[in-house]
Amino acid sequence: MRFAQVRPGRQFVLALDHGEDFLDGLTRFCEDQGIRSGYIPTFVGGFHSARLVGSCEPLADPEAPLWEEITINTLEALGGGTLAWDLEKDCLAPHIHVAAGIKGASADGRVSHLVGAKVQFISEIPIVEVIGDTEGPALTRRRDANFPDVPLLGFGTGI
Numbered sequence: 001m002r003f004a005q006v007r008p009g010r011q012f013v014l015a016l017d018h019g020e021d022f023l024d025g026l027t028r029f030c031e032d033q034g035i036r037s038g039y040i041p042t043f044v045g046g047f048h049s050a051r052l053v054g055s056c057e058p059l060a061d062p063e064a065p066l067w068e069e070i071t072i073n074t075l076e077a078l079g080g081g082t083l084a085w086d087l088e089k090d091c092l093a094p095h096i097h098v099a100a101g102i103k104g105a106s107a108d109g110r111v112s113h114l115v116g117a118k119v120q121f122i123s124e125i126p127i128v129e130v131i132g133d134t135e136g137p138a139l140t141r142r143r144d145a146n147f148p149d150v151p152l153l154g155f156g157t158g159i
Contacts, residue, residue: 004155006138009038009129015122022047022117023094026125030083030092037139038083038129040096045123047075050100051115065150069115075100076107079114083127084153085137093141093151132156 012033016025030038054070079098086093096114101107132138134156141151 002155004132004138006037006130006132009131010035011129012127014125014127016045016119016125018119018121019048020119020123022050022114022119022123023096025119026094027092030127033129035083035127035129036085036092036137037132038127040080040083040125040127042078042080043123043125044078045076045125046120047072047077047100047123048118048120049073050075050077050098050117052098052100052110052112053115054110054112065147067149070110072100072102072110074103074120075110076103077101077117077123081114082139082153084139084141086141086151087154088143095141095151095153 014029016022049071051069051071053066055066055068077098077100079096081094081096083092083094098114099109099111101109130138136156138156140154142154144152
C-alpha cells in the first residue's frame, strides 16, 4: 500500500461537445488550465464511438496486462479516473475507466479502461485539481521494474 495526503485545489466542470475527441479535449483543457494532477469523481455523456481495453479472444495470461482494444459505437457512458503527470514523458497521463451501455443493444454494457472516444451530443466532466505538500504535481505516473509496461500511480517525484 502507498498513499499521500493531498488537498483539493481548483474545481471545474468541463463540457465536451458533439464530435470532440474526449481524451484530446480533456488533456488540452488541463494543459490550458495548468492542471498537472487531479481526479474526475464521475462523468456522464454519450460517445459516438469508444475504444476500450478488451479482447474477444481467450486471454493467454489473465494476470498479464492487456493492450488489445475493442471499438464500440453509440454508447451512454459513466466513468471516472485520475489525472497524473508522467515524469518520463513530461505530460499529463489520464487514467479513465468507463461503464457504458450500447444504445442499440438494449443498453448491454461494457466496462473497461478508456483508450479513446468521440463525444456524441455532450460529455459533462467535473474535474478536481489536487495539490500535494511539495512542489510539482501531487500525482504522478511511474514505471516499476516488476510491471515495466504499466504506468503506476505515484506521489510527487517519489513513489
